[in-house]
Amino acid sequence: MTVNKQNYKEEFIECRPGCGACCIVISISSPIPGMPNGKPAGTPCIHLSADGLCSIFGQAGRPAVCSGFKAERAICGKNREEAIKNLARLEGLNYKNLHFKNQLPGV
Numbered sequence: 001m002t003v004n005k006q007n008y009k010e011e012f013i014e015c016r017p018g019c020g021a022c023c024i025v026i027s028i029s030s031p032i033p034g035m036p037n038g039k040p041a042g043t044p045c046i047h048l049s050a051d052g053l054c055s056i057f058g059q060a061g062r063p064a065v066c067s068g069f070k071a072e073r074a075i076c077g078k079n080r081e082e083a084i085k086n087l088a089r090l091e092g093l094n095y096k097n098l099h100f101k102n103q104l105p106g107v
């Protein structure tokens with residue numbers, strides 16, 4: 001994932017439990033257990049649980065990019081929908097075409 005941080009001010013926030021937007025929308029190029037080639041943008045990670053949590057949180061195989069990704073206001077927004085829209089824009093995805101957006105946990 002490449003995020004251009006020049007255009008916004010960093011404001012770290014608490015990650016919303018059950019959101020999971022970043023675990024679906026962003027691409028991950030490093031290997032993930034069970035996904036040796038990482039995952040493309042818009043594809044749910046196989047470790048995203050039905051309640052929107054990381055099922056390998058704290059485990060050795062969890063990608064470093066996941067551990068290092070911090071919730072930020074400019075990316076995560078005020079709710080899951082805003083997060084999906086922001087992340088989709090960063091990944092060059094068309095929000096209107098994201099069929100999973102209504103299938104996220106808790107929606």
Ligand code: SF4
Nearest residue numbers: 015016019020022076
């Ligand atoms: S998009 Fe932001 S709030 Fe949602 S799960 Fe990821 S880091 Fe947490």
Ligand code: SF4
Nearest residue numbers: 023045047048054066
């Ligand atoms: S490994 Fe965990 S934090 Fe990383 S994308 Fe998958 S579910 Fe999300």
